[in-house]
Amino acid sequence: MNGADAEPMLETEPVLRTDYLGLHLKSPLVAAASALGESLDNILRLEDAGAAAIVLPSIFEEQILLENAALENDLTRGTESFAESLDYFPGTPSLHHEMEHYLNLIRAAKSRCEIPILASLNGATPGGWVRFAQEIEQAGADALELNTYALATGFLKTSAIIEDGLIDLVLRVRQSVQLRLAVKLSPYFTSIPHLARQLDDAGADALVLFNRFYQPDFDIENLAVVPRLTLSRPEELLLRLHWVAILYGHLRAELAVTGGVHGVEDVLKSIMAGAQVVQLASALLRHGVGHIDTLHSGLLRWMREHEYTSIRQMRGSLSRRSAPDPSAFERGNYIRTLSSYTLRYKNLQQY
């Protein structure tokens, strides 16, 4: 057989497919809840750019309830934090359409997109979480992310009260919808494994680690406390890797990483820690939605070079269960990390 007749060597393409929340995704690259998902045009652009699924920006109960006459009662009854948070939504008259607008966005995205559309809800009252979750389910979302971003500012509220409230809310929503539920958490809990296990038992189908904590900044000229959103940096990923690696293999719930996923290596590390998917916001806002394609081809290239055939094959390979040295996730790591730092100059006067 001469060279021209020879069969070209068949290179099998690594398989990027992954499952998440009962959905079959073409890759682990999911668009996180962000301003990018606010309009149908952008949602379509994200799909064209290769997003495997899209999480819509959160609808906040404060936005919805502005339409509700009961709100006034709540305010006069003195639910202070709720009343305060209404300040974040200026221009109240137009906001009574918020929920309908959100439900229409779900319906429109579902009718135009092939990829799964996940809704995101940030409730403020137990009844609100349930009612709006039900409406979101009826609108046809493929799954629901519960954005549990909340701040503990009460001096009498113990961590146990806060965690019980969180578990109770997941239980309530679980009992009232069939939708698969992801719970997006803050990293500021004393015992993440214990909380994760309880959320798992309460019916969370996935845990999304972690929401970023947006601290306000001080405007010292105008003596004002102002909101400030900076995009994430890749260093933020390490916190996520740590906890996903520890949780992996111990829960029924799946794990998703959000926060600090910017490059191909960040995606690979997240999968190796044990994530089913990564969720991207900052990298897309910084580089544009075309970045999804860069990540996609970068993943394929890396996997080919390292002879991985599938995402599944690498998942959890650096989790605490599978890592060659699990103590890297434990106390010993603290001591090793501190002593691993080598001084640039021997003479301290040079610093």
Ligand SMILES: Cc1cc2nc3c(=O)[nH]c(=O)nc-3n(C[C@H](O)[C@H](O)[C@H](O)COP(=O)(O)O)c2cc1C
């Ligand atoms: C402009 C912007 C808007 C966001 N809106 C939401 C939101 O509505 N709900 C939510 O759960 N997270 C929201 N996030 C957080 C992202 O979903 C994501 O979890 C976080 O930015 C960390 O991922 P990253 O490092 O890729 O940015 C937002 C982030 C940005 C930058």
